[in-house]
Amino acid sequence: MGILDHFNYWMVIVLMMAGLYTVISRGNLIKQVVGLNVFQVSVFVLYISMGKVSGGTAPILGEGITVYSNPLPHVLILTAIVVGVATTALALALVVRIRKAYGSIEEDDILKQENGS
Amino acid sequence: MMAMGAMAALALRNLFAVAMLSGTYSLLAAALYVVLDAVDVAFTEAAVGAGISTVLLLGTLVLTDHHEKPNGRIHLPALLIVLAVGGLLFYGTLDMPAFGDPQAPIHQHVADHYIEESREEVGPPNIVTSVLASYRGYDTLGETTVIFTAAIGVLALIGRVRRIRTRDARSGDDP
Amino acid sequence: MMMRQKPILRVSAKLLIPFILLFALYVQFHGDYGPGGGFQAGVIFAAAFILYALVFGIDSARDVLPGGARRICLALGVLLYAGVGVDGMLLGGNFLNYSILAQDPHEGQHLGILLIELGVGLTVFAAMTTIFFAFASQDMPAGTDPDQETP
Structure with missing residues (x-):
């Protein structure tokens, strides 16, 4: 029990906030998608960190092993990763369409065109 | 790193x-x-x-x-929001159980059941597979449907490309 | 298309792709015993086709894997998954209860897991290749070279 007890969670928060800041402050749509991905992975790390048991092993049943890490978060995150990449693909497809319609992937350029015409 | x-x-x-x-x-x-x-x-x-x-x-x-x-300048409102949310989350972590603690609440509910009974009830040694496919079959069905829908969405958004006429000679017009 | 003149790349891709496909099948059907399962296998299977498309050109890849086949796989996976669930209902159990698919509950569970993992793998594979082909077969927007874009 020491200062390192919560170190994983703190790193998760740092990553999460980096992703959040990018999503809020950057105007470039691809950059926002990457920021969203960083945020997403930080949530995955949070779940997996919670599932870890000290001295545990991977949740595959074997002889002479008694302590396993919690398999439930693994299942949730496993599906979340694949769904994450599917939604990322959808977001990128939207970006491609926006680029075709407006000729730009910068938020303020698009807003300018919207208001100007 | x-x-x-x-x-x-x-x-x-x-x-x-x-x-x-x-x-x-x-x-x-x-x-x-x-x-x-x-x-x-x-x-x-x-x-x-x-x-x-x-x-x-x-x-x-x-x-x-x-x-x-x-766009070099720092977005001040965003930075303030991020710092505030980060601070709150940091405060939240102090109440969380220590990393790797076997007594943490997350390990108290169904996880033990999965680890101890899945050999008897389902069979495969890989607990993750048992939980994914059997105990939580509904969830996985939902996830599969989400992927299906996302692929359909991508097809709807950028699937059918109207090819430029000069390139029409090239075969294949399906996406 | 653009890689016609790169023999090393072509030969090594030809060597690698069968092993990637084999590995994907191993991951698919060995998911009960080790790490792996439908999600990973589908992605690896798709990666093999994406490698093929990158090296040999998108058009020849489309000959290998036509769009209709991809779309059928996409729907077939979800249908297989849900069908296994409905099958359990028809046999008198709950939706997605595999224990009654065979005489012995363990056999039934094994069969059910195998089938739905296959469904997941098919859908993921078809979705990933469909998305990739949709992106790769886009034409560059007419007259807009990315380098001459206004700053």
């Missing part, structure tokens, strides 16, 4: 470098999952995050711009 990779990815302006760095970030995350005993998840992250996502990002970059518009 992973945090450094993420910061570099978010700070850079050349979007090609950003795509490569986000792939590296995923690979480091996969290594972290192995350390944390989640081998299935690490496998998926390495294949999906570092492989397919990077390819898709690069594919998008080819179709759009390579450079972000220079």
Whole structure:
């Protein structure tokens, strides 16, 4: 029990906030998608960190092993990763369409065109 | 190290470098999952995050711009919001059980049941597979449907391309 | 298309792709015993085709894997998954209860897991290749070279 007890969670928060800041402050749509991905992975790390048991092993049943890490978060995150990449693909497809319609992937350029015409 | 990779990815302006760095970030995350005993998840992250996502990002970059518009100034309201939310979350972690504590609440509910009974009730040695496919079959059905829908959505958005006439000679008009 | 003149790349891709496909099948059907399962196998299988498309050109890849086949796989996976669930209902159990698919509950569970993992793998594979082909077969927007874009 020491200062390192919560170190994983703190790193998760740092990553999460980096992703959040990018999503809020950057105007470039691809950059926002990457920021969203960083945020997403930080949530995955949070779940997996919670599932870890000290001295545990991977949740595959074997002889002479008694302590396993919690398999439930693994299942949730496993599906979340694949769904994450599917939604990322959808977001990128939207970006491609926006680029075709407006000729730009910068938020303020698009807003300018919207208001100007 | 992973945090450094993420910061570099978010700070850079050349979007090609950003795509490569986000792939590296995923690979480091996969290594972290192995350390944390989640081998299935690490496998998926390495294949999906570092492989397919990077390819898709690069594919998008080819179709759009390579450079972000220079925007050096710091977005002050965003920074304030981020610091406030981060502070609150940090305060929240202080109440959480220590990392790796076997007595944590997350390990008290159904996890024990899965670990002890899945051999008898389901069979496969890999508990993750048992839980994924059997105990939580509904969830997985939902996830599969989400992927299905996402693929349909991509097809609807950018699937049917009206080819430019001069290139019509090339065969194949389906996406 | 663009890689016609790169023999090393072509030969090594030809060597690698069968092993990637084999590995994907191993991951698919060995998911009960080790890490792996439908999600990973689908992605690896798709990665093999994406490699093929990158090296040999998108058009020849489309000959190998036509769009109709991809779309059928996409729907077939979800249908297989839900069908296994409905099958359990028809045999008198709950939706997605595999224990009654065979005489012995363990056999039934094994069969059910195998089938739905196959469904997941098919859908993921078809979705990933469909998304990739959709991106890769885009034409560059007419007259807009990315380098001459306004700053």
